[in-house]
Amino acid sequence: MTDAVRTHGLVKRYGSQVAVAGVDLVVPAGSFAGLVGPNGAGKTTTLSMITALLRPDGGHAEVDGFHVWRDPVAVKARIGVLPEGLRLFERLSGRELLLYNGMLRGIPKADVEQRAGELLDVMDLTGAADKLVVDYSTGMRKKIGLAAALLHNPSVLFLDEPFEGVDPVSANTLTEVLRRFTASGSTVIFSSHVMDLVERLCDWVSVMSAGHIVAQGPLAEVRGGRSLNQAFLDLVGGTPHDREAGLSWLGARPEDAR
Numbered sequence: 001m002t003d004a005v006r007t008h009g010l011v012k013r014y015g016s017q018v019a020v021a022g023v024d025l026v027v028p029a030g031s032f033a034g035l036v037g038p039n040g041a042g043k044t045t046t047l048s049m050i051t052a053l054l055r056p057d058g059g060h061a062e063v064d065g066f067h068v069w070r071d072p073v074a075v076k077a078r079i080g081v082l083p084e085g086l087r088l089f090e091r092l093s094g095r096e097l098l099l100y101n102g103m104l105r106g107i108p109k110a111d112v113e114q115r116a117g118e119l120l121d122v123m124d125l126t127g128a129a130d131k132l133v134v135d136y137s138t139g140m141r142k143k144i145g146l147a148a149a150l151l152h153n154p155s156v157l158f159l160d161e162p163f164e165g166v167d168p169v170s171a172n173t174l175t176e177v178l179r180r181f182t183a184s185g186s187t188v189i190f191s192s193h194v195m196d197l198v199e200r201l202c203d204w205v206s207v208m209s210a211g212h213i214v215a216q217g218p219l220a221e222v223r224g225g226r227s228l229n230q231a232f233l234d235l236v237g238g239t240p241h242d243r244e245a246g247l248s249w250l251g252a253r254p255e256d257a258r
């Protein structure tokens with residue numbers, strides 16, 4: 001089976017800084033895959049290059065076997081993206097946003113209306129469907145963004161921190177929607193800092209650190225008998241005691257010296 005995503009030596013530099021330093025990311029089709037790594041590891045930059053939002057300085061990426069930069073139309077037709085810092089059309093209502101997205105994707109109007117209604121319902125946004133997006137909360141924005149990314153039934157869905165700002169009930173709903181999506185053979189790739197969540201949801205994990213993939217494979221293999229959190233700390237963790245050494249003043253009170 002073709003991998004849903006495969007990158008070969010992906011590189012991105014910002015001036016003298018190398019944000020992504022030759023990444024070979026692999027995600028088998030049908031996976032619920034997690035991309036984890038410390039702040040600044042290069043996760044967003046990598047996902048941006050795979051989803052054709054950012055041109056790499058080296059290497060290339062394939063989605064469903066299509067070359068991202070040689071065949072961007074085929075790739076964009078197959079992917080759904082919930083990027084970090086998602087920009088939405090603020091002056092549309094949630095429903096209008098979905099209808100507009102569906103029409104841009106060339107989906108017949110009746111189908112878009114039906115899908116939009118169902119997605120709004122599943123995301124518990126029916127009551128806010130006619131409210132302007134500018135008035136949505138952080139979690140509601142994530143949910144409408146995810147609905148927009150799912151509307152054209154992509155085969156690979158990329159989500160950058162999809163659960164950030166989402167309440168536990170809504171997170172549960174999102175999880176169920178995404179589980180159903182992967183059960184039908186589609187692929188989800190999401191970045192997250194929440195190891196418990198990744199451990200609970202994912203069957204495939206890629207760990208990034210300082211622009212490199214430091215571990216990648218089935219969840220059980222990456223965990224290696226430890227919790228994913230411990231595996232993560234072993235792979236990328238520093239020495240917290242060294243870092244805290246300069247904070248002797250923190251919490252100290254003048255009266256303590258007396």
Ligand SMILES: Nc1ncnc2c1ncn2[C@@H]1O[C@H](COP(=O)(O)OP(=O)(O)OP(=O)(O)O)[C@@H](O)[C@H]1O
Nearest residue numbers: 014017018019037038039040041042043044045046
């Ligand atoms: N537009 C930019 N200009 C300059 N440097 C950038 C730019 N975008 C990202 N970087 C740098 O590239 C590195 C990787 O950033 P990236 O956002 O990909 O990391 P990340 O793993 O997604 O981090 P986080 O978990 O904090 O979101 C960081 O050091 C960041 O400062």
